[in-house]
Amino acid sequence: MAKKRKSTATSLDEVDRTMYDSFRTTANSISQLYTHAMNHQKLSFHAGERNALV
Structure with missing residues (x-):
């Protein structure tokens, strides 16, 4: 289970970065x-302005 949560966090970090x-x-x-x-x-x-002065 810990690996799956870490993978999800990494995926969210990638989305945030993008x-x-x-x-x-x-x-x-x-x-x-x-x-x-x-x-x-x-x-x-x-x-x-130049045109108006001419």
């Missing part, structure tokens, strides 16, 4: 998307 890796990848992707959008917004703002 879920954490998926969460981390998703969080990093969202962060990169946000950073890219903010940089693009700055560039667009400055381009519009």
Whole structure:
């Protein structure tokens, strides 16, 4: 019985690790998307500002 419980715990650890890796990848992707959008917004703002001054 002890081996079966240990195996179940190992299996749960693997599931937790997989879920954490998926969460981390998703969080990093969202962060990169946000950073890219903010940089693009700055560039667009400055381009519009230059266009308005001309």
